[in-house]
Amino acid sequence: MIIKFKLNGEEREENVEEDERALDFLRRIGMKSVKEGCGEGECGACTIIVNGKNVVSCLMLAPELDGTDVLTTEGLGKDKLDPVQEAFAEIGAVQCGFCTPGMEMSTKALLMKNPHPSEEDIKKGLEGNLCRCTGYFRIIEAVKKAAGKV
The missing domain is CATH 1.10.150.120 ([2Fe-2S]-binding domain)
Structure with missing residues (x-):
């Protein structure tokens, strides 16, 4: 399925699987700062910001990113450190x-x-x-x- 969302300030259109975790999807498209620590939402290593709120991406499905504004560490400080x-x-x-x-x-x-x-x-x-x-x-x-x- 195709989702449209904003990633680190840029509009994106990407193909995702219905059962793909947001964590795996984001890593697949190059967001390597999103880490898998526990895979159960307990450690926070996979934290991203979705529509202004911190979310553990290991518990979110990639299709849920459709229509959202996502920020990862790669989107902080593009020209200089945040x-x-x-x-x-x-x-x-x-x-x-x-x-x-x-x-x-x-x-x-x-x-x-x-x-x-x-x-x-x-x-x-x-x-x-x-x-x-x-x-x-x-x-x-x-x-x-x-x-x-x-």
């Missing part, structure tokens, strides 16, 4: 980097909705994303740094 990416790099909020794209997408969605979140808001905004390396301290600091810049 403030979220900049803050993660400056604070050193990455270690292995596997969770980073999902963390950045959840951060972006949070700051689009609430540009000046409290620490509690940040923790709630990131609760669907797991990181096995950092202990979250630097990630929370990076979100604080990005707040107001997005």
Whole structure:
């Protein structure tokens, strides 16, 4: 089936299978930042933004993207780093980097909705994303740094 949607600001028309996950579809068309961590919606590594909301793409079917506006990490900062990416790099909020794209997408969605979140808001905004390396301290600091810049 053919779907039409906007991906990282560009109109797209793509063929998808009815039972294809959005995660697999996005990776198939080149969005390699969308990672499969658990495949069960628990880790957040596959987080994308759909119509302004963070979504785990492993639990969404590709046909559901029809008519939507999708943002992946590839769509952040095309000419220069997005403030979220900049803050993660400056604070050193990455270690292995596997969770980073999902963390950045959840951060972006949070700051689009609430540009000046409290620490509690940040923790709630990131609760669907797991990181096995950092202990979250630097990630929370990076979100604080990005707040107001997005």
